[in-house]
Amino acid sequence: MTEEPEPRKVHTLTPHSLRGLAHPLRMQLLISLRRDGPATASQLADRLGESSGSTSYHLRQLAAHGFVEDAPERGKGRERWWQSAHQGTRLDETLMNDPDPTVRGAVGVYLHEVATFHATELSTWIGTQHDWPAEWAESSDISDYTLRLTPEITVELAAKVNELIESYRELAVDEDTPGSAKVRLHTHVFPTHYTE
Structure with a gap:
């Protein structure tokens, strides 16, 4: 009998936790740990080109908001090891219309940082794909589509795309599987032209 994989721990942002995350360096730290x-x-300072004082401060802020925690199995000696407390972050759409302008501003910072990170990842792949085996270059995909839909149909489409991606988690292979790599998928669903 196959053992069910553990469900992913996903943190749903609240106004309080969003304020703790919506900072470019904090988001980079969390992404790097994940x-x-x-x-x-x-180590994170070296990785991100920052001072260790700065990364240490922002890691403590992330910990205070529940995004990172100690990595006890790594904590040998005086240096403190950090790990992500969750595998993912979910933005509650109601925060975009929060009556508090600082919450809406934090949503803007958060979403722009996510978009910047996605663009950087994709640009890095384009610039380095010649270093990868041919089968990896052939397996990658950069596509875009335009459909005329209603908001309800768009919600359904996004949910089905996410459901399909999640279904592949059970096919994920071990880290030491020869020929395997971490694969990133970005989804962006947004309107461009509106008909009243």
């Missing part, structure tokens, strides 16, 4: 695993403030 993508590359536990690290110390010094």
Whole structure:
């Protein structure tokens, strides 16, 4: 009998936690811990080109808002190791219309940082794909589509795309599987021309 994979821990942002995350360096720190695993403030500083004092301060702020935590199995000696407390973050759409302008401003910072990170990842792939085996270059995809839909149909489409991607988690292979790599998928669903 196959063992069910553990469900992913996803943090749904609240006005309070959003304020703690909506900072470019904090988002980079969290992304790095999720993508590359536990690290110390010094290692993250080297990785991101920051001072260890700065990364240490922002890691403590992330911890205060529940985004990162100690990595106890790594905590040997004096250096503190950090890890992400969740595998993902979900933005509650109601925050975009929050009556508090500082919350709406934090949503804007958060979404712009996500978009910037996605663009950077894609640009990095385009610039380095010649370093990868041919089968990886052939398996990648950069596509865009334009459809005329209603908001209700768009919600359904996005949900089905996300459901399909999630269904592939059970096919994920171990880290030491030869020929395997972490694969990133970005989804962006947004309107461009509106008919009243």
